[in-house]
Amino acid sequence: MREAREKKSRKWVRPRYVPKRKVCFFCQNKTEVIDYKEAEKLRRYISDRGKITPRRKSGTCAKHQRLLAMAIKRARHLALLPHAPSHIRETEGAGLSG
Ligand SMILES: [Zn+2]
Numbered sequence: 001m002r003e004a005r006e007k008k009s010r011k012w013v014r015p016r017y018v019p020k021r022k023v024c025f026f027c028q029n030k031t032e033v034i035d036y037k038e039a040e041k042l043r044r045y046i047s048d049r050g051k052i053t054p055r056r057k058s059g060t061c062a063k064h065q066r067l068l069a070m071a072i073k074r075a076r077h078l079a080l081l082p083h084a085p086s087h088i089r090e091t092e093g094a095g096l097s098g
Helices: 039-043 064-079 085-091
Strands: none
Touching: 039 085
């Protein structure tokens, strides 16, 4: 029972739908430091399930994605951003009022 398919050489070959090359939002604004206290900005990079949006979705460059992820994690730690879907309902729209 061997499945000798071409799995080894194929990494990320997706010729189907190639969206427009997005430019990193932070590069556009020449942001060097992403502030974890600006939860409103970071919220854009969090999915409805509380996950950090992947780079290929948000268009953020590698450098800023790293900074962004770090900032989001810090913000989460301070309860400015949700960790899980269950958190979102509780803090929706009232993240700062406590
Ligand atoms: Zn960037």
